[in-house]
Amino acid sequence: MKELHDRLAETLREGRIDGLHAAVAVRGGETLLEYYGVGEDFVWNTSLGVVEFGPRTLHDVRSVTKSVTALLYGIALGDGLVPDTGAPLLRQFPEYPDLAADSARAGLTVEHALTMSLGLEWREELPYDNPTNAEIAMELAPDRYRYVLSRPVVEPPGTRWTYCGGATALLGRLIADGTGQPLAEYGRTALFAPLGIHDLEWTTGADGVASAASGLRLTPRDLARIGEVVLAGGAWDGRRIVPAGWLDTMFRPRLPTGWGGEYGYHWYLETIAGHRVVSGIGNGGQRLIVLPDLDLAVAITAGNYDDPDQWRTPVTLLERVVLPALG
Template identity: 60%
Template sequence: MPTRRQILTLAGAALMTGTTASATALETVSPAAAGFQPDLDQRLAAAQAAGRLDGLHGIVALRGGRIFFERYFRGPDASWGTPLGEIAFGPDTLHDLRSVTKSIVGLLYGIALDRGMVPAPDQPLLAQFPEYPDLAADPARARLTVGHVLTMTLGTEWNESLPYTSAANSEIAMEMAADRYRFVLDRPILAEPGQHWTYNGGATTLLGRLIERGTGQALPDFARAALFDPLGIGATQWTRGHDGTPSAASGLRMVPRDLARIGRMILAKGQAGGRQVVPADWLAASFQPRARLEDGRGYGYHWYLGRFEAGGFWRGAIGNGGQRLFVWPGIDLVVAITAGNYDQPEQWRPPTNLVREVILPALAG
């Protein structure tokens, strides 16, 4: 079977932006200075020895905006299905974020909305795509709004549970379509919009199109100017699909420290470097539970909402293979994780075990 990258991309079709290292260094402190027990490495080693952290590539944990725990490992990696070989990961090693990209696009939409460049969530979806008058004339689709895109509650047919090597996977089918946007908008309607959450990379693709159309910039360029540079984020890559479109759903590559910077900005209610980077009201709206997943987690505007027994409620971004950004406002904690367990059924376990068995139990007091 062809790899995901062979299906989705042209050879070498990736965009690199930014400098090779983060623009400003993050301060590093000891675990004790951050209010954690000093035995984090022992906890980590015990979990690794028990085989509970297999496939982890990088960990960056911040409290009070400062790094108190940062570790990298060695292991095989891939980018969109193309093997990269055995990698000795470090602070400057770019890593696939996969669907963490979706949550970052959600932030970009809020920035563009604040600038009056994209439609508000309550606006009709098909009105934003006048090139498809036949779809807009469908009464059933007239009920679709931008908000249904942001919450992945379109009620249309979409299935990403199949392997990403299969043309029957909806994201792959979208990438192979002659017109990716028509493909997403023309899916059969199965339920009333707003009633059910269905994981849908096509929804993020629509957001990326609205951002590009409204700002007049390619998605990576707007991300660099509006979010990455203000946060001091260094080099990034954005993989393109077969038609040259940067993948809004899963194409971003970034180092873990810079992913943690996004979490730090969230804890600061959208501020960084003395300026408001993401509107605080957009963050508040993004973290409202607007849909319920089968496992009990909530979903806002492209962000997951959950709770661990220790640490309390978190807001997070989740990507295939074990990519994670967890943010705990109640304890001022950010954890960014990269891993290489792509497409594996139990891929969720290593990052969850890391949080539950290593980091949160070490919180002092």
């Protein structure tokens, strides 16, 4: 759509979407917008230098990975391979009997991991190059799962949403245990390959375990395709990929976030310009935005890592470029 591209060009000239690396908007199977820019990029904290982005350039999606992990949990749950959401969490980690014996942790369930309401101390608001950031500390710990589950108890589980990559790491472990496959391998067989997504990477920690919280690298086109399967109710090319009931469950508001939206099962829920929006959000301005009433999926990658105002680029792109052009 020419109007979309004109709006994008104008907004770029105005400097309102600085740091934008790429954007793909798809509606009803039709690509409405596809943009690629130039900028410095990183794999986690390792600089790739200045990159000229294109349709086949992989990009960190950072914590959008969390939302994909939740999709994978639902697929595995539909096949009876992982515990139900109400299952006691510590029962799934029998190697930690001392933690299971702690009455303050006895009420933890899988759902508390899915809603990031574990009630455990977790500080992830620090920059991700800071070893005291809880996710980085988890990656540096000799046992990531014990690190998460042994954090000090600060409130009863289910009380409050607290952003926690450790919760996602626990889900990744449950998927790997239940399916008998490493998380990245299960992701390929259960989700990516059925969607025709073959060119991807899943960054691992020092222990060789794929980061369920922030490790995925995808092309923007393929990120948008994940949004398309969500819009299609979990079906793709005549095949059921994600149980439709899981999508309904995953997108049900559970807890308020600290910034005004709500949280489901590892997806953010809000209203923008009168439209219901479900999103996966990652550090730097990474977004997978799904607007069901418009049958619209928007994938955005950007380089504004650790910037407090990183949210402005994807939100501005949606509000000033995409939505006005759709009427």
